[in-house]
Amino acid sequence: MLFRYRGSEGMLAWAFHRISGVAIWAFILLHVLDIWLANVNPPVYNDLLSLYGSPIGRLLETALGAAVLYHALNGVRIVVMDFWPSTTRYHKQLWYANWVVFVVIGIPFVLQIMAPAFGLAAPFSFGG
Amino acid sequence: MQIELRILRFDPEKDQKPHEQTYTVEAGPMDRVLDLLHKVKYEQDGTLTFRRSCAHGVCGSDAMLINGRNRLACKIRVDQLKARRITVAPLPGLPVMKDLVVDMEAFFAKFRSVQPYLQADSLDPDRERLQSQAERAVFDDTTKCILCAACTTSCPSFWAQPSYVGPAAIVNAHRFIFDSRDDHADDRLTILADRDGVWRCRTIFNCTDACPRGIHITQAILEVSSRIVEHQA
Numbered sequence: 001m002l003f004r005y006r007g008s009e010g011m012l013a014w015a016f017h018r019i020s021g022v023a024i025w026a027f028i029l030l031h032v033l034d035i036w037l038a039n040v041n042p043p044v045y046n047d048l049l050s051l052y053g054s055p056i057g058r059l060l061e062t063a064l065g066a067a068v069l070y071h072a073l074n075g076v077r078i079v080v081m082d083f084w085p086s087t088t089r090y091h092k093q094l095w096y097a098n099w100v101v102f103v104v105i106g107i108p109f110v111l112q113i114m115a116p117a118f119g120l121a122a123p124f125s126f127g128g
Numbered sequence: 129m130q131i132e133l134r135i136l137r138f139d140p141e142k143d144q145k146p147h148e149q150t151y152t153v154e155a156g157p158m159d160r161v162l163d164l165l166h167k168v169k170y171e172q173d174g175t176l177t178f179r180r181s182c183a184h185g186v187c188g189s190d191a192m193l194i195n196g197r198n199r200l201a202c203k204i205r206v207d208q209l210k211a212r213r214i215t216v217a218p219l220p221g222l223p224v225m226k227d228l229v230v231d232m233e234a235f236f237a238k239f240r241s242v243q244p245y246l247q248a249d250s251l252d253p254d255r256e257r258l259q260s261q262a263e264r265a266v267f268d269d270t271t272k273c274i275l276c277a278a279c280t281t282s283c284p285s286f287w288a289q290p291s292y293v294g295p296a297a298i299v300n301a302h303r304f305i306f307d308s309r310d311d312h313a314d315d316r317l318t319i320l321a322d323r324d325g326v327w328r329c330r331t332i333f334n335c336t337d338a339c340p341r342g343i344h345i346t347q348a349i350l351e352v353s354s355r356i357v358e359h360q361a
Contacts, residue, residue: 001220001287002284005197005220005284006195006196007282007333010331010337014330014331078331085346085350086347088344089344091331
């Protein structure tokens with residue numbers, strides 16, 4: 001029924017919130033694993049970092065950033081509606097406002113993350 | 129124009145599981161889906177089973193899943209659906225008894241569980257219990273519920289957890305929790321603070337979209353949630 005019911009913006013907002021939440025959770029598992037590798041096997045950790053720096057790795061990093069940003073913004077939308085229930089009458093407008101903020105904040109991040117993949121900027125260096 | 133009506137049918141005496149049956153009916157843009165169902169039942173297949181009573185959006189008997197959304201068959205017109213192909217299925221999440229008829233008993237049990245009636249401890253007044261317009265306005269929206277179950281059965285939280293009390297019961301609890309004449313709001317707040325109470329709402333808004341009476345259901349649920357937090361503080 002979940003895929004057959006034609007919900008509107010509210011259902012989409014909830015579905016994206018769940019999907020982005022699971023994606024962030026999966027990343028945290030991966031992150032725990034790679035930080036563990038840094039301790040037990042530094043060469044493999046370095047190889048993994050270079051994989052993260054590849055174009056596909058950067059694309060995944062962009063997707064992670066998008067998931068985090070969407071989850072955070074929609075979380076704020078939900079908190080606003082929780083504290084002021086009358087704002088639920090404008091839940092669709094709040095969701096569209098989320099997307100505007102998502103694009104405004106997201107574009108600089110995408111440029112920062114993806115530019116090195118196209119040779120447009122040097123990868124960020126931690127000074128090491 | 130010709131409308132292709134695809135109806136999910138189930139006869140417990142013959143079928144193992146529901147199956148789709150297609151009918152072609154002649155309809156005008158102002159015909160309602162209920163009119164199409166009547167045409168099928170009266171002219172093509174008398175075995176088609178569905179509930180309807182007032183046929184004017186007041187009794188709430190003919191809520192069903194129409195083109196993927198819960199609606200009243202007597203309120204939605206062909207021109208509003210903007211499609212020559214219309215699918216009709218029983219309300220999701222409730223046991224199907226036959227064709228479009230679902231067993232509503234679990235739904236009504238949840239409705240009864242929130243004590244949806246006035247409980248005033250004061251002595252019966254000589255005349256009516258007075259209430260200002262402002263006091264009445266607080267719960268005016270939730271007095272409109274017709275118990276059609278379109279909201280509860282459109283809720284993914286209810287699909288996932290059938291023990292969830294559901295939007296309709298919360299709306300009817302809201303109607304008395306915020307009534308200045310009632311003295312037992314605390315009892316209802318305690319009932320709804322349960323793990324299967326208001327906290328299962330995920331602000332998905334399917335209930336608000338599905339309500340044929342235009343009740344702002346999610347707002348009502350969140351108002352009850354806020355009142356529970358104040359009550360427990």
